[in-house]
Amino acid sequence: MYNQLELMSIQAEVLYIHDHAGRITTINEPADQPAPRFFWGQTDAGSIVRFRSDTPDSLIHDILQCLGQSDSTEQLASIIRALEKERAIKGIWIGPAFVFQEFANDYTDATLVNEDNKYCLGPGFPTLLSELKFREPCFMVTENNMAVSVCFSARSSDKAAEAGVETLKDYRGKGYAMRVTSSWAQAIRRSQKIPLYSTSWDNYSSQSIAKRLRLHLYGTDISIY
Structure with a gap:
C-alpha cells in the first residue's frame, strides 16, 4: 500500500506529461492541452510540487522560498503573488484527491x-x-x-x-x-x-x-x- 506522499507523486504522473527534468509539459490528454504553470499536491506526509517546463528558474526559486513559510494559507497567497509578478493568472483549481479502498460487491453491475x-x-x-x-x-x-x-x-x-x-x-x-x-x-x-x-x-x-x-x-x- 502506498503512503499519501507516494500517491500524490503517482497522481502527478497521471495528470501531466513530464520532461526529462521532471517538469510538466502538457496535460495527459489525447489533445496536447497546456499544463498549469504550477502544481502543488498537499498531503499530511508532505507535498509534491511540479513546475511547467517554461517556468523561469528565478520564479521557481521564489516559489520554493514561499513554501518555506509555516502557514499553508500564507504559502498559497505568496505563491499567487509570485506567479502574478511574472504573468497574470488565468485560473486556479483546488480540490480533494481520493483513492479507492478495497471493494465490497456493491454497485458492480454497469x-x-x-x-x-x-x-x-x-x-x-x-x-x-x-x-x-x-x-x-x-x-x-x-x-x-x-x-x-x-x-x-x-x-x-x-x-x-x-x-x-x-x-x-x-x-x-x-x-x-x-x-x-x-x-x-x-x-x-x-x-x-x-x-x-x-x-x-x-x-x-x-x-x-x-x-x-x-x-x-x-x-x-x-x-x-
Whole structure:
C-alpha cells in the first residue's frame, strides 16, 4: 500500500506529461492541452510540487522560498503573488484527491463498453466515443440502448488511472454514477493499477459520490494556470 506522499507523486504522473527534468509539459490528454504553470499536491506526509517546463528558474526559486513559510494559507497567497509578478493568472483549481479502498460487491453491475455496444455512447457522449481507445476501460448504464451515465479513465499512466464520471442531466439522482464508478475502479484494480478520483471543492455532487463509495482522502490538489 502506498503512503499519501507516494500517491500524490503517482497522481502527478497521471495528470501531466513530464520532461526529462521532471517538469510538466502538457496535460495527459489525447489533445496536447497546456499544463498549469504550477502544481502543488498537499498531503499530511508532505507535498509534491511540479513546475511547467517554461517556468523561469528565478520564479521557481521564489516559489520554493514561499513554501518555506509555516502557514499553508500564507504559502498559497505568496505563491499567487509570485506567479502574478511574472504573468497574470488565468485560473486556479483546488480540490480533494481520493483513492479507492478495497471493494465490497456493491454497485458492480454497469456494462463494460466494447466494440459491440460502443454505439450506445454516440447520442449522449460523442466525444467519449471518439476518444474511447484512450479512455478505456469505460463502463456505462444504458436506457433504451443509450448510455446515460459513464465512468472512464480520464487520464492514466502505467501505475494508476484517474476516474472521469459523467451522467446526463435527466438521469441524475438515480445512483447510476455509483454503479459506473465502482465498476470502473474494480476493473482498474484487476489490471494492477491504482484507481484514483479527484474533484474540485465546489463540485458537491462529485464529492457525494466519493463519500458514498467511502473513498480515502489522501490529499489536496492545487493547479494554477
